[in-house]
Amino acid sequence: MTEAERRKFRGILEAKQAALTGSLCSRDEIAIEKASDTLDAIQLAGEREAAVRNLDRDSNMLRQIGQSLARIADGSYGICQRCDDEISLKRIQALPWAVYCIRCQEKVDALEIPAYDSWHLFTTAA
Numbered sequence: 001m002t003e004a005e006r007r008k009f010r011g012i013l014e015a016k017q018a019a020l021t022g023s024l025c026s027r028d029e030i031a032i033e034k035a036s037d038t039l040d041a042i043q044l045a046g047e048r049e050a051a052v053r054n055l056d057r058d059s060n061m062l063r064q065i066g067q068s069l070a071r072i073a074d075g076s077y078g079i080c081q082r083c084d085d086e087i088s089l090k091r092i093q094a095l096p097w098a099v100y101c102i103r104c105q106e107k108v109d110a111l112e113i114p115a116y117d118s119w120h121l122f123t124t125a126a
């Protein structure tokens, strides 16, 4: 991967990170909204459930983006975290926050290996 490509992906990742961080913050406001009656409460509960699912997905993506940015900084961006093979540029272009090559991603998905153990430990320890 060239320096120009790395810079381009860093820009994409930072923009995505900012967008996700913004939407996570606005969702916090929805979550603490008080229900005025039962119907509202039911509707809010449903919305909250959907919000939590989205939140989960977005938090995962944010973690992957954070890892990718750290890897751009230390020069290991674009290298699979499991097998040390290069992740194809085509895959990076489609998914700039990918941390695994396609073969490893399939294995991780199939086995449901907790993908971001070290990052998780890092954030909970902080």
Ligand SMILES: [Zn+2]
Residues within 6 Å of the ligand: 080, 081, 082, 083, 084, 085, 100, 101, 102, 103, 104, 105
């Ligand atoms: Zn791999």
